[in-house]
Amino acid sequence: MSASAITVAQLLIGGILQGGFFALASVGLSLIFGVQRILNVAHGAFIVLASFITIQFSILITPVFHIDPLYSAALDFVLMALVGAASYFLLIYKVESTGFEAPLLATFGLSVFLEYVIANGLRFSFSSFHLTLIPVLDPSSGIGAQPQNQVYSSTSLLVGPILLQEPQLIAFIVAIAVIPLMHLFLTRTYYGKAIRATAQDWEAAEFSGIDVRMMRVLSFTLGSGLAGLAGGIFAFTNSVTPTTADTSLLPIILAVIILGGVGSMIGTLMAGLIVGLIMSGSDVVAYYVLTQFHFPTDFGLVLTFIIFLIALMIKPTGLFGHRLQK
């Protein structure tokens, strides 16, 4: 293989691995949206908050107790599930019966609030907002390559000529494992089926004796917990800033859940992988082709969304038929 072919293969494989993370980041929101018809725009902020918790963990806990910060992703799951449950009871529960707009505005407010908390509340512990747990290979690429934050020593695997970063691989494996588990939960267990029944017809669910409010709490809590898990893993593979949620995460998550079909777990997984692949493919095209026509090098993201919009025009219901909602 030529050097540039290897680079392209490297990028595409990186795209698939990143796609696994996209799927994990999206699956909780897809669940919440499918059951409650609530678009929780704070989902991205939940992910970022969890990332900061993991980074804090790596700085405060890991050096003292020698616990791999990767385990803090489980802690993130629990903490964000609690944050989700609290947000539900304090905020969303009060407005959800009024229609679509009020819950949307409520979660938007929550999102702004959380970003403010992340940006200001956590300022004291970091000298820079540009934090990441992966060693920055190219020091010129970011202001944030603060050595004191690079407590996570990552190993890499060489598969043939392809270099795989261990954290990326772990993130991918967790994503690939959790989503089928969610699918099994929704299709095989009483609570999973009751959640789907609630999504399909909440009145009929109440008429059948199902506690709809409890199913909503359950799906919101679980969906938020999944955001926490995704956030914990995110810290190992990406740079995180307080506005990461709005600038890059949320648009991608929305693309994934729309493409995957709202409420479909397996659809979300496939859509995540596809979006990851399209993004890295777009990066390749942008880098090797479009730059020759004087497009900026970061045109890949724009290209990704152009492809996404074209896909939606062709198939407005998303790519995957099987849905939580009828």
Next chain:
Amino acid sequence: MSLEVANVSASYGAVRALWDVSISVSQGQFVCLVGANGAGKSTLLKTIVGMIPPRSGTIRFNGRGISNLRTHSIIRMGIGFVPEGRRLFPTLSVEENLRMGAPRAINNLEDSLKKVYTLFPVLEEKRKQKAIALSGGEQQMVAIGRALMGSPRLLILDELSFGLAPIIFDRVLSTILQIKQAGVSVLMAEQNAERALEVSDYSYVMENGRVVKHGRSTDLIDDPLVKEAYLGMDE
């Protein structure tokens, strides 16, 4: 089992839909609500199970006030509810739909399932199929079966004839009579007044959100006004 609805009023937003309605169902009784399109039959049934909050009046089930409880709690006290239009969970299988009608932790769930399958053998054959793939009559059976899963003492049925051929409706009705024989009380809203009056013990005639007449069904069948207005025949 006893159900007492006394002086209940209800509304959709600013639009009043029930005016001072009183009805009662006693143990083992088959009671019907008849009346034209928009008379308020469905509204009354939904108010009884707490889906619509009553503005005034009281609703008692087995002597206990239930008008401040949420619907699933009322259902779990021993009411089976078959909503208008059946409202099955379309992507769940027949058996999953049935299981949704039973509280999670009951220990006689398999017994309940067996009873429903004995009542409707065709459902056992199709238990793995998606509910949406069934015929209208079979879907109505699933809706009734789902309502029976919690072993109710009162079965509430809204517009069973909805979308069914008359012969299928008759078959469904005879099953309901069988369920009644087993000691389950029945409260049924039905536009098809003729059949409703034939099968029931006692009936209430509703018009514009009010009960305008009530009595033994056999008496109402012979009532000239009822005949003219609801049975499509003149004196």
